[in-house]
Amino acid sequence: MIYCFSIVIGGGVPESERAKELSKQLGVDILPLQVIQGHTPFRELVKRYEDDLIVAVGKGAPGRVMTEYGFKNVLSIDDYASCFPNIDPLAQYKKWTKMQPTDREMALRTDPCSQRVQAVFIVSDPVDWSRDIQVLCDILRTGGLPGREIAHQPPLFFANDDIAYQALFPAERLGMGAFRIALESIFNRIHTNNMEYTSYGKPNPFVFKNAENVLLQVLQSAYNNIQSSGEMQPFKRLYMIGDNPSVDINGAKQAGHPWFSILTRTGVFKGIGNHADYPADLVVNSVEEAVDYILRKEHTS
Amino acid sequence: MIYCFSIVIGGGVPESERAKELSKQLGVDILPLQVIQGHTPFRELVKRYEDDLIVAVGKGAPGRVMTEYGFKNVLSIDDYASCFPNIDPLAQYKKWTKMQPTDREMALRTDPCSQRVQAVFIVSDPVDWSRDIQVLCDILRTGGLPGREIAHQPPLFFANDDIAYQALFPAERLGMGAFRIALESIFNRIHTNNMEYTSYGKPNPFVFKNAENVLLQVLQSAYNNIQSSGEMQPFKRLYMIGDNPSVDINGAKQAGHPWFSILTRTGVFKGIGNHADYPADLVVNSVEEAVDYILRKEHTS
Numbered sequence: 001m002i003y004c005f006s007i008v009i010g011g012g013v014p015e016s017e018r019a020k021e022l023s024k025q026l027g028v029d030i031l032p033l034q035v036i037q038g039h040t041p042f043r044e045l046v047k048r049y050e051d052d053l054i055v056a057v058g059k060g061a062p063g064r065v066m067t068e069y070g071f072k073n074v075l076s077i078d079d080y081a082s083c084f085p086n087i088d089p090l091a092q093y094k095k096w097t098k099m100q101p102t103d104r105e106m107a108l109r110t111d112p113c114s115q116r117v118q119a120v121f122i123v124s125d126p127v128d129w130s131r132d133i134q135v136l137c138d139i140l141r142t143g144g145l146p147g148r149e150i151a152h153q154p155p156l157f158f159a160n161d162d163i164a165y166q167a168l169f170p171a172e173r174l175g176m177g178a179f180r181i182a183l184e185s186i187f188n189r190i191h192t193n194n195m196e197y198t199s200y201g202k203p204n205p206f207v208f209k210n211a212e213n214v215l216l217q218v219l220q221s222a223y224n225n226i227q228s229s230g231e232m233q234p235f236k237r238l239y240m241i242g243d244n245p246s247v248d249i250n251g252a253k254q255a256g257h258p259w260f261s262i263l264t265r266t267g268v269f270k271g272i273g274n275h276a277d278y279p280a281d282l283v284v285n286s287v288e289e290a291v292d293y294i295l296r297k298e299h300t301s
Numbered sequence: 302m303i304y305c306f307s308i309v310i311g312g313g314v315p316e317s318e319r320a321k322e323l324s325k326q327l328g329v330d331i332l333p334l335q336v337i338q339g340h341t342p343f344r345e346l347v348k349r350y351e352d353d354l355i356v357a358v359g360k361g362a363p364g365r366v367m368t369e370y371g372f373k374n375v376l377s378i379d380d381y382a383s384c385f386p387n388i389d390p391l392a393q394y395k396k397w398t399k400m401q402p403t404d405r406e407m408a409l410r411t412d413p414c415s416q417r418v419q420a421v422f423i424v425s426d427p428v429d430w431s432r433d434i435q436v437l438c439d440i441l442r443t444g445g446l447p448g449r450e451i452a453h454q455p456p457l458f459f460a461n462d463d464i465a466y467q468a469l470f471p472a473e474r475l476g477m478g479a480f481r482i483a484l485e486s487i488f489n490r491i492h493t494n495n496m497e498y499t500s501y502g503k504p505n506p507f508v509f510k511n512a513e514n515v516l517l518q519v520l521q522s523a524y525n526n527i528q529s530s531g532e533m534q535p536f537k538r539l540y541m542i543g544d545n546p547s548v549d550i551n552g553a554k555q556a557g558h559p560w561f562s563i564l565t566r567t568g569v570f571k572g573i574g575n576h577a578d579y580p581a582d583l584v585v586n587s588v589e590e591a592v593d594y595i596l597r598k599e600h601t602s
Contacts, residue, residue, distance in 0.1 A: 059391060059394045060394075084470070085469075085470075086468065086469035086470040087470050089426075089468040089469070089470070089474040090360060090426060090428050093360045093361075093428040094428060094429075125390075125391060126431065127391050127394040127395060127431065128395075128429075128430075128431070129429075129430035129431040129434070129483075130427065130428065130429070130430040130475075130480075133430070133475065133479075133483070134474060134475050137475065138472060142472075146470075146472065147470060147471040147472050163487075163490065163491065164491065167387065167390040168386075168387035168390070169385070169386075169387040169388050169390070169447075169448060170448040171439060171443075171447070171448050173390040173435065174431075174434065174435050174438065174487065174491075178434075178487045178490075178491075179431075181483075181486050181487050181490055182430075182434070182482075182483035182484075182486060182487055183483075184486075185482050185483060185485075185486035186464075186475065186479045186482050186483055189464065189479075189482055190464065190465065190475075190479075
């Protein structure tokens with residue numbers, strides 16, 4: 001049997017919503033568990049920050065994503081920034097329409113202006129870089145209390161570190177990794193200690209291990225529905241289909257067995273032959289070709 | 302006689318408009334020539350780029366500022382970016398109200414999508430950093446044609462390089478210098494050649510020399526109105542009143558005679574005594590105190 005899973009970098013919406021979208025688009029039932037987004041590993045940090053004031057940054061509904069994971073005291077950076085008058089000196093030049101008006105309605109246990117921010121999560125691509133870099137520098141320099149004295153930096157987590165990705169424009173667009181470089185360069189210039197952070201996401205082999213574990217869980221629950229006894233066999237092979245050599249293929253290579261990497265010429269990589277630095281196990285022109293290959297391979301072996 | 306001049310960093314509006322505003326606020330007639338903004342020195346580059354396609358970046362009306370200086374083929378980055386579909390992958394998350402709708406109406410001699418951008422001017426603080434950094438990387442990497450092949454970087458000019466300045470928030474806010482650091486760090490990471498640029502503005506002694514020349518021109522024209530003969534004497538003393546030691550005081554020090562520096566405790570500097578690295582000739586608590594000192598000094602000496 002062949003199972004299909006999606007590791008989506010974009011993110012910014014809860015896995016439950018993304019699963020619904022994908023089910024509709026693909027005409028197949030996709031469970032939330034089958035959707036692994038860049039920010040999915042943040043779930044593992046719930047125990048550590050469950051009741052702490054944390055700030056969630058990025059497009060979409062970063063606050064709702066973190067709340068669904070179980071964090072109880074989350075503010076999106078939109079709402080957090082709105083607690084501090086004049087924190088963004090360029091605000092008068094920005095006429096935003098808030099995309100996530102419901103985020104504000106989340107019950108907050110504490111007044112964020114007097115409580116220290118305990119951790120910052122970059123959930124998806126930040127939209128308003130000038131404000132977000134300013135507010136993050138404020139939080140990080142002061143130990144979580146903008147406008148106050150210098151103090152120890154709270155932990156900072158990024159869902160991924162992709163510098164560029166292929167979107168609709170002919171040339172690659174800047175991603176979360178570029179935002180990290182901008183924030184880090186400015187922070188290190190205005191602060192004595194270098195910025196400390198943790199990046200999740202591909203090519204970190206953790207993501208592939210995590211995906212393998214999730215796959216095993218899904219398979220086990222499906223297996224238990226069919227027959228009540230027996231042990232699951234570990235995977236003979238897992239396919240990574242990706243369009244970004246340094247992220248997708250590099251990550252699958254680092255993860256090693258049972259990962260088999262297939263590079264498509266549909267995104268970042270458009271070259272002839274294989275990629276020089278991160279050669280894939282197979283290079284194809286499209287996702288369809290990749291799927292055809294897998295179907296042939298798995299039905300004949 | 303004592304003359305009063307304003308060297309304003311903020312900018313983003315033509316000197317003619319700023320002079321009108323200041324005249325109203327101060328109740329004294331201020332000529333456009335008496336207003337020296339961060340971007341005023343861009344005027345000196347008109348001969349070089351008069352008919353070339355150039356892009357103007359920043360809050361306010363950067364296109365109108367450059368058009369008033371005499372550049373004939375200017376586009377604000379708002380209008381430039383709108384010529385390229387999908388150039389900003391985060392655009393769908395941004396609901397801006399355009400602040401300068403008239404910029405778009407400027408007659409353009411050429412189609413910007415097919416014509417190379419010959420130079421980029423950062424006129425005032427950029428507002429939409431994620432888009433501006435993306436579009437500038439596109440322009441700079443491709444020699445002025447976003448989406449095309451890599452080519453020689455067109456010249457890039459910044460009106461100032463202030464990393465931080467004091468605004469209404471209790472802690473300093475990030476300025477144009479911080480934007481430059483963000484752009485440069487990302488550009489140097491995705492491109493083989495390092496970003497080349499020229500920064501005008503304080504503490505560059507050029508700004509002080511330029512101010513001195515302008516003062517002399519204003520004085521000469523006033524003098525000619527009073528009597529038709531006679532040569533102007535060079536200044537015995539010029540006062541720099543500033544709130545930023547590394548920019549205002551450092552710049553006045555570097556410019557040397559006839560500049561006399563007065564540091565106010567109203568902005569970036571709030572310490573007791575003088576600044577350690579850039580000591581001013583005089584430190585006072587307010588601009589009023591500085592003016593009192595100057596009036597006493599000039600009436601008694």
